[in-house]
Amino acid sequence: MNILTDKNVINLIRKSLNLIDKRLIHHGERVCYILYKMLQYKGDYSKNELFSFVITALFHDIGAYKNEEIDNMIQFETSDVYGHSIYGYLFLKEFSPLKDVSEIVLYHHLDYSKLSLVDTPYKVIAEYLHLADRIDISLINAETINVSRFNKYENEKFSKESLQIFCEAQETYEIIQNINNNNYLKELDQFFEQATFTSEEIDQFLYMLICSIDFRSEFTVMHTITTVSVADEIGKRLKLSEKELKSLHYGALLHDIGKITTPIRILEAPRKLTDPEMRVMRNHVEMSEYILKDYIDSEILEIAIRHHERLDGSGYPKGLDKTNLTIPQRILAIADMISALCGKRSYKDEFERNKVLDILIRDTNAGKLCNIVMECVIHYYDEIMNDMYHQTINQLNAYKGLKEQYKTIHNRFLESNFSLSSE
Ligand SMILES: [Fe+2]
Ligand SMILES: [Fe+2]
Ligand SMILES: [Fe+2]
Known part of the structure; x- marks a missing residue:
């Protein structure tokens, strides 16, 4: 594909x-x-x-x-x-x-x-x-x-x-x-x-695009790649087909692309969002659809734009229910939550393991999240998170290294009358 x-x-x-x-x-x-x-x-x-x-x-x-x-x-x-x-x-x-x-x-x-x-x-x-x-x-x-x-x-x-x-x-x-x-x-x-372009270059361009979105806010720098990795790991353990795994991977990679339009003051609000702010935040899903629809295969598109839908119909933007939501789509909904819950946000600290699981189990019992996917998550949680950590640590280090290099070059720009050489 x-x-x-x-x-x-x-x-x-x-x-x-x-x-x-x-x-x-x-x-x-x-x-x-x-x-x-x-x-x-x-x-x-x-x-x-x-x-x-x-x-x-x-x-x-x-x-x-x-x-x-x-x-x-x-x-x-x-x-x-x-x-x-x-x-x-x-x-x-x-x-x-x-x-x-x-x-x-x-x-x-x-x-x-x-x-x-x-x-x-x-x-x-x-x-x-x-x-x-x-x-x-x-x-x-x-x-x-x-x-x-x-x-x-x-x-x-x-x-x-x-x-x-x-x-x-x-x-x-x-x-x-x-x-x-x-x-x-x-x-x-x-x-x-x-x-x-080679398929690696296409992947690199997509990765670049995703980083340029996530890096807009300190709080989201790791969100997408964490989501992708958790989704990949759940998908593998649920034995999805190659094609489904690939769609899930790219759907996860592109799921928050619409956040490119979300103002930073909303992405970084240090409190619960007001209703109007929440509407702006939620609009990222429609923006993802608007951006992706002409370019991406429909299976990937639907995975990307259904990550806030819930099995009981209480999600957004369309309020779809379990009759419409496929396993890869249900996986991404859970992977997205795990990534958000275990990451630091402007309004909350990282949640530790049991708190993350408690919240997911509560939503599963309420009929919002998929039982089958959650069984897998509960069973393999530590393994999944461990694999995710190893897959994302390089990006985290690259991001930290980027901030260090920035300071060094900026100082040289200012001190040496611009006669810097880049490294
Ligand atoms: Fe989202
Ligand atoms: Fe997300
Ligand atoms: Fe410029």
């Missing part, structure tokens, strides 16, 4: 990222379009290089998807744009198939005059990306731009060469007009249609 086609994995990510913040809608796409046309005009790059640079440009602000960074980023002159550059770089380096070119993101706000001080094979691309980014920010603020406005920065912010490439590419392809009349989207679709 093909989980996603090559082009759909990019489309899925584009759709998700465009939903994060209203101020940033399509910014990544427009910047990657501008860069694409500049590189196409220049013509020096192989198809593979072109793909990896253009896709990197699509994700260039992935480090800003913690909302507080966005305000900084959409101003033309800002004091600290390095936070999201460093975070985005580390994120791509650790959690994506774009590891090799991730330095482009690290340097995408560095002025031309400073770029000469850094050691990277991607100076030119980083500089083009910087220019493409600033052109789009100007477009966001003014809808049209006078390119000569950028000439005053020649040899300071941007090189003469990059300004020239942009102007000539603009003349040849009418980049700004295509952005303003939305034709650029069609062109990008065609470009991404030619993308080919």
Whole structure:
């Protein structure tokens, strides 16, 4: 079973990222379009290089998807744009198939005059990306731009060469007009249609997308991978077929993708949510459906979007009951609860083993959760949690390591007049 086609994995990510913040809608796409046309005009790059640079440009602000960074980023002159550059770089380096070119993101706000001080094979691309980014920010603020406005920065912010490439590419392809009349989207679709990825790369892109959602809040960084692992382990012990296991795995991986639209103040509310807040929180399931429905196989989709349904019909969003809910769907409902109960949240500490089991048994006795699945969970709880721990510890360590690396690079950025070399 093909989980996603090559082009759909990019489309899925584009759709998700465009939903994060209203101020940033399509910014990544427009910047990657501008860069694409500049590189196409220049013509020096192989198809593979072109793909990896253009896709990197699509994700260039992935480090800003913690909302507080966005305000900084959409101003033309800002004091600290390095936070999201460093975070985005580390994120791509650790959690994506774009590891090799991730330095482009690290340097995408560095002025031309400073770029000469850094050691990277991607100076030119980083500089083009910087220019493409600033052109789009100007477009966001003014809808049209006078390119000569950028000439005053020649040899300071941007090189003469990059300004020239942009102007000539603009003349040849009418980049700004295509952005303003939305034709650029069609062109990008065609470009991404030619993308080919291995199934590992597709998995890595999905993993990257999931991390970018979970990492928005400290409290949820481990939620999805814990849920996936617990679901996998229960599924194996219930002897699901290969196909069911695969659907369960990807359904679990994508189940909270709609949370990309949930405001952080709600994800991190240090108390019980009010009714209106709860409605916003619950909306993540409908958003997951909206994001996934055009791209994902229906079996996986239904597993993903039914994790808050309950056998007695008391769940949401559809209030389905046991006549509609399959075993993999019932497994995910329980795995999601286990992951949430045993994790720390803004409103509660981690619950210990017996408390988790008590809550699950209470809900099973009330007719909400599946007996068969729960029997397996009760019987194998320690084994399942132990296996989950071993499968997720690497990500936890990678996340902790990322925070350490961030501090080191940020200090070097500030102290050494940007002449850092990345590690
Ligand atoms: Fe940026
Ligand atoms: Fe959920
Ligand atoms: Fe969840």
